[in-house]
Amino acid sequence: MTHSATGAPDPDGAPAGAADRAGDGWDWAGLAALAAVRLGWPPAVFWAATPRELAAALALIAGAGSGGPARHPMGRAELRALIRRFPDR
Template sequence: MSAPRASPPPAFPWDAAMGLGLGVLRLSPAAFWRMTPRELAAAAGFHATRVAPPLARADLAALMERFPDRPDSRPRPRGEAPCETPQSRGEPA
């Protein structure tokens, strides 16, 4: 009795790879064709993880408190009171 034959590996998904490399990653054709499949997979993994998760409302509020939109846009150390400007006092600029 002979050993069962292994099925051939699946074909490489060229359409998906070209769509990712040329469309999503916006590689030039020359750069795409110089890449190895492993390099393309690494680039695809990096691209997929670059999006930061959305901030929670409390985290956004803390950032807005620490980095307010104001004329002197220097970050305020934690606990420091907001700067007072003529606009914040209700005076005309």
């Protein structure tokens, strides 16, 4: 990867030519931000990942890796049931 203006190595930036993909229908800036915030990925890791790898990682944090889509937030009834099932000792 190189810095687009200087040609110098840029290990944390987008690969050379990434700006050329702006019209490909992908929100690269949004996906990079999502990967950074939700996955803790630095730019070099994001740009090295395939779309399938990114989708798999995001699915895991959304709960899809546990057998289904992300669940709704826990309600009072569910919390009370857990408290009864696992009381503090």
